[in-house]
Amino acid sequence: MNLKKNDGKGALGGGLGTALDTVRDRWAVAPGPVRWLVYALLIVGALLLPSESIGSFMAPSGADWSSMLSDQIGIYILLALGLNVVVGMAGLLDLGYVAFYAVGGYTIGIFGTKYGWSFWEVLVLAILLSALSGVILGGPTLRLRGDYLAIVTLGFGEIVKKTVNNSDYVNGPRGIQGIPRPPSLSEFEILGVQPLKYGFLDSRPYYYLLVFFIVVTIVFVKRLEHSRVGRSWAAIREDEDAAELMGVPTFRFKLAAFAIGAAIGGSGGVVFAAKQTSINPENFVFLVSALILASVVLGGSGNMPGVILGAFVLAWLPERLRLSEDYRMLLFGAALVIMMAVRPEGLWPSRQRKAELAEGTGGMGSMGAEVAGPGGTGGGAAGSATEVGK
Numbered sequence: 001m002n003l004k005k006n007d008g009k010g011a012l013g014g015g016l017g018t019a020l021d022t023v024r025d026r027w028a029v030a031p032g033p034v035r036w037l038v039y040a041l042l043i044v045g046a047l048l049l050p051s052e053s054i055g056s057f058m059a060p061s062g063a064d065w066s067s068m069l070s071d072q073i074g075i076y077i078l079l080a081l082g083l084n085v086v087v088g089m090a091g092l093l094d095l096g097y098v099a100f101y102a103v104g105g106y107t108i109g110i111f112g113t114k115y116g117w118s119f120w121e122v123l124v125l126a127i128l129l130s131a132l133s134g135v136i137l138g139g140p141t142l143r144l145r146g147d148y149l150a151i152v153t154l155g156f157g158e159i160v161k162k163t164v165n166n167s168d169y170v171n172g173p174r175g176i177q178g179i180p181r182p183p184s185l186s187e188f189e190i191l192g193v194q195p196l197k198y199g200f201l202d203s204r205p206y207y208y209l210l211v212f213f214i215v216v217t218i219v220f221v222k223r224l225e226h227s228r229v230g231r232s233w234a235a236i237r238e239d240e241d242a243a244e245l246m247g248v249p250t251f252r253f254k255l256a257a258f259a260i261g262a263a264i265g266g267s268g269g270v271v272f273a274a275k276q277t278s279i280n281p282e283n284f285v286f287l288v289s290a291l292i293l294a295s296v297v298l299g300g301s302g303n304m305p306g307v308i309l310g311a312f313v314l315a316w317l318p319e320r321l322r323l324s325e326d327y328r329m330l331l332f333g334a335a336l337v338i339m340m341a342v343r344p345e346g347l348w349p350s351r352q353r354k355a356e357l358a359e360g361t362g363g364m365g366s367m368g369a370e371v372a373g374p375g376g377t378g379g380g381a382a383g384s385a386t387e388v389g390k
Contacts, residue, residue, distance in 0.1 A: 020348050046211050050204045060322045066203040070275060073315040074210035075268050079288075080295040080311035081217050081304065082264030087293065088302035089225065090257035091237030092142070093150040095289055096157025099137075100262040102284035103130045104269025106164060109176035109279055119182040123270050130266025131259040138258035142251060145240070157289055165281040175280025179273050182209065198274075206275045213271065217264055218304060224260070233257060234352070237302075298339065299347050306348030313347070 030038075048054075055065025079101060086094045107126035111117040117125075141152045164170050185196040195208045224230050232253040235243035244250045273279045291314055299310020317335065321328045339347070 024351070043211070043215065047208065050207055058316070058320070060320060063319065063322070064203065066207060068316070068319055070203040070207040070210060071272075072319065073312055074207050074214070075272055076292065076295060076311040076315035077308050078210060078214050078217065078268040078271075079265055079292045080299070080307050081214065081221065082261045082268070083292050084261075084296050084302065084304065084307045085221060085224075085264070086257050086261040087296050088307065089221075089230065089237065090233040090254055091240075092254060092257060093146070094153045094258075094261070095150050095286075095293065096137075096153035096155065096160075097261070097265055097292055098284045098286065098289040099157040099160040100130045100133060100265035101269040101272075101288065102160050102164065102281075103133050103262075104266030105273040105279045105283065106170060106176070106269075107266070108270045108273045109179050110170065112180045112274075113176055113178050119180060119270070119274055123267065126266045126270045127263045130269075131263040133266075134258040134260075134262030135255060137262075138255045142254045142258065154286070154289075157284075157286060161281050161284055164284075173281060175278060175283075176273075177278040179277045179279065181274050181277065182206075203275070206271065210271055213267055214308075221260075221304065229253065229256065294336070297346060298336065300349035301346060302352070303346075303348055303350035306346055306350070309347050 027035075050066040050069055052065070059065040059068055079097070082100075083094065083097050086092050086097070104126040107129055108117075108119065108122040111122045111125065112119070137153065137156050141149060141156075144152060165173055170176055181200075182198045184194075184198055187194060188196055193204055194202070195205050198205050198209075225233075232243070232248050232250075235246070235248050236250050236253060240250055272283075276283075292311070295311035295314045296307050297310070298314060299308065300306025318328060318332050321331050
């Protein structure tokens with residue numbers, strides 16, 4: 001069986017792949033000043049995204065486009081970037097990522113309402129507690145691989161949800177109300193918007209806050225990707241046994257991936273809870289984990305621009321299809337099936353991950369259960385491992 005036949009070269013997959021490969025090739029040879037200009041333009045474009053002119057065709061009739069951006073799209077992108085560290089970069093299948101999202105939300109719920117802590121104080125604590133929860137989960141479980149690790153992480157997500165649902169301290173299924181919003185930093189106004197004033201009526205300041213977190217996350221993760229840590233994750237993802245034989249402390253780096261991904265997820269939970277001012281266990285169901293994982297896989301596991309694109313599509317498309325309320329989820333599911341059929345490696349995969357998929361490693365790294373396909377000799381992991389010490 002020749003797995004390389006399934007390379008996304010259908011009518012839709014081929015055209016999209018060619019266009020994105022062209023963008024990637026030009027970006028690879030772009031000089032530094034051009035790159036910084038593109039970064040600046042992307043940030044400006046993201047800040048202009050909530051405008052009513054864009055919302056007029058991006059949002060269904062009667063919907064608040066800025067609320068869609070802050071309540072769903074921005075949150076999904078931030079969570080997908082965090083899960084991409086675990087799944088896309090380290091090759092660890094995590095089905096309970098919503099648990100870390102819940103840790104962040106309930107941290108601000110508890111410390112904001114019961115102890116009077118401000119948003120920024122709780123944010124630091126939530127990031128630390130979420131990272132600690134990632135270490136607590138990963139410590140005894142990261143020696144497992146493949147399906148076994150997935151089942152354990154799924155169980156952890158359900159344990160967190162059931163715990164808060166049965167705890168009187170956090171009001172059980174009623175949840176926590178009266179969560180404090182971020183304190184307004186300034187009355188500064190630009191183009192009719194007060195981006196640093198957090199109130200009830202305007203969702204745009206919360207979206208701008210999410211953009212700030214997303215940019216910080218991208219810079220932080222990108223720096224890690226090109227460091228010894230990132231090379232270690234790549235080696236673990238391709239072949240953990242080969243990486244360990246080459247001297248990579250695999251357990252330590254897998255634990256770091258869990259902690260970093262959990263910290264990013266916790267920050268998303270803080271912003272979500274502060275925006276909504278109330279949370280309950282039903283905000284943190286397994287479906288959230290499934291959709292965030294789908295965002296990573298659909299966008300292109302391991303490639304941050306692809307992950308952002310996948311999260312945007314998965315968060316935006318169901319809302320845009322509300323015009324066909326009776327068939328909304330049917331159309332949404334059909335769109336996902338078609339896309340994964342013509343682009344199994346994702347909308348915008350990295351070339352390395354695309355090559356892994358062609359070699360039969362599943363496009364998500366060797367997680368202990370895959371059998372190498374044609375040409376899969378294991379040399380990729382050894383090559384990545386030898387780069388770790390450089």
